[in-house]
Amino acid sequence: MGLDFELVDGQTPLDEEEKDGLLIATITTRGELDEFEQLNIEKAIQWTLTRKFRKDEILTEEFIKLVHKKMYSEVWAWAGKFRKTNKNIGVDRHQVPTQLRLLLDDCKYWIENGTYPPDEIAVRFKHRIVSIHCFSNGNGRHSRMMGDLIIEKIFGRPVFTWGSKSNLTKAGDTRGEYLLAVKTADKNDINPLLEFARK
Secondary structure, three states: OOOOOOOOOOOOEOOHHHHOOEOOOOOOEHHHHHHHHHHHHHHHHHHHHOOOOOHHHHOOHHHHHHHHHHHHOOOEOOOOOOOOOOOOOOOOHHHHHHHHHHHHHHHHHHHHHOOOOHHHHHHHHHHHHHHHOOOOOOHHHHHHHHHHHHHHHHOOOOOOOOOOOOOOOOOOHHHHHHHHHHHHHHOOOOHHHHHHHOO
C-alpha cells in the first residue's frame, strides 16, 4: 500500500527540463529555486537603485538583456539570452528580436508624443514585453522590473506596487487578480492592469 501525501507549496520537485541551465546543483525543488532567484533579483534591484539610466539606454535590446542577466545570472546559465525554443506562450523564437525592436520603437514614440500618460506607457511596455516572452523563464518578474525602471528612471515617478509586491509567482488571490488583469490587457483593456500596478 503506497503512501498518499500532498506536496507542500514549494516542495514540488523540479523536472529535468526545469533544471536545464541551472547553475546551482543543490537546488531540487521549486521553493529552493524561488529563494535563490529572489536573492539574485534583490541584488538586481540594488544595482538599479545605485545608477541613473537614460531613456536611450533603457529602451535598447542590450539593456533588456542586461536587466534579465542581472536578475538571474547567479541561478541560470542562459540569463540575459533570448530563448532558443518555442513555448506555449509568446511569439515564435525567431520573432523575439523583431517584436522587441517594434516594442522599443513604439515606446519611444509614445514617450516623445505623449501618446499615453506615464503610468500607461510603462504598463503597456510591461504587458507587451511579457507577451513577447523573450527569455526561457523569469519573463513576468523581468517585465515588472522594466515597468518600474521606465516609470522611475524615465518619468521620475515612484515605482509600481504590483499588488503590494506580493509574491506573484505563488498561487493566491493577488496572483489570480494579476493574471486576470494580464488576460484582460490581452483583450485590449489595459485598465485593470494599470489599477493593479498601483494597488
